[in-house]
Amino acid sequence: xxxxxxxxxxxxxxxxxxxxxxxxxxxxxxxxxxxxxxxxxxxxxxxxxxxxxxxxxxxxxxxxxxxxxxxxxxxxxxxxxxxxxxxxxxxxxxxxxxxxxxxxxxxxxxxxxxxxxxxxxxxxxxxxxxxxxxxxxxxxxxxxxxxxxxxxxxxxxxxxxxxxxxxxxxxxxxxxxxxxxxxxxxxxxxxxxxxxxxxxxxxxxxxxxxxxxxxxxxxxxxxxxxxxxxxxxxxxxxxxxxxxxxxxxxxxxxxxxxxxxxxxxxxxxxxxxxxxxxxxxxxxxxxxxxxxxxxxxxxxxxxxxxxxxxxxxxxxxxxxxxxxxxxxxxxxxxxxxxxxxxxxxxxxxxxxxxxxxxxxxxxxxxxxxxxxxxxxxxxxxxxxxxxxxxxxxxxxxxxxxxxxxxxxxxxxxxxxxxxxxxxxxxxxxxxxxxxxxxxx
Amino acid sequence: xxxxxxxxxxxxxxxxxxxxxxxxxxxxxxxxxxxxxxxxxxxxxxxxxxxxxxxxxxxxxxxxxxxxxxxxxxxxxxxxxxxxxxxxxxxxxxxxxxxxxxxxxxxxxxxxxxxxxxxxxxxxxxxxxxxxxxxxxxxxxxxxxxxxxxxxxxxxxxxxxxxxxxxxxxxxxxxxxxxxxxxxxxxxxxxxxxxxxxxxxxxxxxxxxxxxxxxxxxxxxxxxxxxxxxxxxxxxxxxxxxxxxxxxxxxxxxxxxxxxxxxxxxxxxxxxxxxxxxxxxxxxxxxxxxxxxxxxxxxxxxxxxxxxxxxxxxxxxxxx
Numbered sequence: 001x002x003x004x005x006x007x008x009x010x011x012x013x014x015x016x017x018x019x020x021x022x023x024x025x026x027x028x029x030x031x032x033x034x035x036x037x038x039x040x041x042x043x044x045x046x047x048x049x050x051x052x053x054x055x056x057x058x059x060x061x062x063x064x065x066x067x068x069x070x071x072x073x074x075x076x077x078x079x080x081x082x083x084x085x086x087x088x089x090x091x092x093x094x095x096x097x098x099x100x101x102x103x104x105x106x107x108x109x110x111x112x113x114x115x116x117x118x119x120x121x122x123x124x125x126x127x128x129x130x131x132x133x134x135x136x137x138x139x140x141x142x143x144x145x146x147x148x149x150x151x152x153x154x155x156x157x158x159x160x161x162x163x164x165x166x167x168x169x170x171x172x173x174x175x176x177x178x179x180x181x182x183x184x185x186x187x188x189x190x191x192x193x194x195x196x197x198x199x200x201x202x203x204x205x206x207x208x209x210x211x212x213x214x215x216x217x218x219x220x221x222x223x224x225x226x227x228x229x230x231x232x233x234x235x236x237x238x239x240x241x242x243x244x245x246x247x248x249x250x251x252x253x254x255x256x257x258x259x260x261x262x263x264x265x266x267x268x269x270x271x272x273x274x275x276x277x278x279x280x281x282x283x284x285x286x287x288x289x290x291x292x293x294x295x296x297x298x299x300x301x302x303x304x305x306x307x308x309x310x311x312x313x314x315x316x317x318x319x320x321x322x323x324x325x326x327x328x329x330x331x332x333x334x335x336x337x338x339x340x341x342x343x344x345x346x347x348x349x350x351x352x353x354x355x356x357x358x359x360x361x362x363x364x365x366x367x368x369x370x371x372x373x374x375x376x377x378x379x380x381x382x383x384x385x386x387x388x389x390x391x392x393x394x395x396x397x398x399x400x401x402x403x404x405x406x407x408x409x410x411x412x413x414x415x416x417x418x419x420x421x422x423x424x425x426x427x428x429x430x431x432x433x434x435x436x437x438x439x440x
Numbered sequence: 441x442x443x444x445x446x447x448x449x450x451x452x453x454x455x456x457x458x459x460x461x462x463x464x465x466x467x468x469x470x471x472x473x474x475x476x477x478x479x480x481x482x483x484x485x486x487x488x489x490x491x492x493x494x495x496x497x498x499x500x501x502x503x504x505x506x507x508x509x510x511x512x513x514x515x516x517x518x519x520x521x522x523x524x525x526x527x528x529x530x531x532x533x534x535x536x537x538x539x540x541x542x543x544x545x546x547x548x549x550x551x552x553x554x555x556x557x558x559x560x561x562x563x564x565x566x567x568x569x570x571x572x573x574x575x576x577x578x579x580x581x582x583x584x585x586x587x588x589x590x591x592x593x594x595x596x597x598x599x600x601x602x603x604x605x606x607x608x609x610x611x612x613x614x615x616x617x618x619x620x621x622x623x624x625x626x627x628x629x630x631x632x633x634x635x636x637x638x639x640x641x642x643x644x645x646x647x648x649x650x651x652x653x654x655x656x657x658x659x660x661x662x663x664x665x666x667x668x669x670x671x672x673x674x675x676x677x678x679x680x681x682x683x684x685x686x687x688x689x690x691x692x693x694x695x696x697x698x699x700x701x702x703x704x705x706x707x708x709x710x711x712x713x714x715x716x717x718x719x720x721x722x723x724x725x726x727x728x729x730x731x732x733x734x735x736x737x738x739x740x741x742x743x744x745x746x747x748x749x750x751x752x753x754x755x756x757x758x759x760x
Contacts, residue, residue: 090506090722115507255612255613256594413705439521
């Protein structure tokens, strides 16, 4: 810089305004660089979070304080929709964005993004999965390796109106089957809360049914696109089609079934037509908030019961849907070690408890359920925990999006699903798309 | 544009006097033209030509964003996959249907609105024009959500307000059927863009000389005869420009479909197919090929309009 100054000292009257501008910008750059140098002592880790009720931002703050100046965690918001979150993460990762230090990732997208993720060090893996529930752990693995750290785990449980179950003569202390709740809804002239829209929720439903019937959508996870084997045409696939087709055909899901998502199911459950509903635990805080706001009658809340997801076969435990968020570190991150340090802080059991209590997202760590406040606020916590132990992940493959979209297109609307044709058509369609012979 | 005009002038001059040498003034004007238009021209090349060329090159590859190492040159394989798939032709059909119906309805409604604005009393003219323009000022995504929530079976009010109509009931799920969903999508599109077409037509209407209509009136022509034989023929250029602009716009429809149905239940359009293939599936090669085909379709529409229907784009601006 001093060299530049000396050059500028030479008399060049005509260029003096330009010189002043250069000098100004150099001075500014120098100031900025000095500022950066001061901050370089505590690197900033960016955590790309899915939208929530402020819980992840609070955890970022707590872990920044706990780091004692070793690093600072800043959050950056991803889109609300899970598929849009995947799109943004995939594009940033593929472009080598080094700001992806920590990412909140939905489990089904992990295999596809795993090539861009920093491997979880063995010691971190050991410490962060000590008490992780089986279902949540399965969702964080890819090809027998832990590629992300389980943070919180979501699962669907069966919500029901006690009055309807009682009138139908169902003993809800025992596991119930899909056929039983379908019959109960039909007899009582009520509607079932299921998600029939051509959206991710449809794949969640189909996968839950097939896994509960003892089958698998994808038989050889990890195989290349043109060698993938699907199990949609199995007995389990046909049974899933029978259940979905019957609900659609007999109008058991109500008139809005073909466009119904999780929020629509909740709205329907709260009306007089509500009977049984498969949905995530967010339902409970949402209903409580509605009662407080005066938009829902207290009696509906008091009439609400819960149980583990319905079985497909009476003699086989259900495999409920699994969701949630795992934390991954981008391979291009400038501070992978610090990022894993931060993740260890974020996922510790007391933080998971805090996150459940304030944001309603269930912990993936069994230890986090031991806090007595959880039972007070979420009386169904034990059911959620049991469900997470039984839960099965959706197909784990880099081509998840093709499989999921193929199912959504062929199984919606539910009224058109036929056990003899739909699974076979879906299988043929998805395999043709994967071979690059068809558009999706 | 100045250089084009200069060239045209030069060309005319060359026909008459073959050996004419340009004067310094003409040369200076040309130079100035390039200085003025050059930077914009370069920017245009950078932001349009470069991406188009890159999309074309990528369309020749089997390329997935999450597996860049497995990229393979497959010549026109992607184009064959697309053009032999029923999905492409179905989406093209839906896109053309939306284009034809919305443009036709907008033209009729827009013309009626233009007449109202043209004939309105001076005192209410400003207010009327503002009122008509309000839908056009609303962001498409916002208007799409407004229409979606109005017709949605759970939150909408249309079913209860219009339940007395024979084909609407409390249980009508508008977005679960192809035709009902397309009806809402097209209605929203028409509501949103009719003001645009009416403005273009109003400009055309204002250009029709008053003496002609007065003369026709004196000769005893009825309102319909004046409209058919005097007004419409005189504003043909404005009508064709309005149709061309709206057709190109409607052919690229995206927002309304994306928000209301995301292309499900047979409502997918070509822009959405390109989006879902490139952005959602991350199949850059296949998605680029769809985009290139979409671009060719748009070029084709413009070509048909300009060459076959002789739309004179410069006529409307007086740059003749």
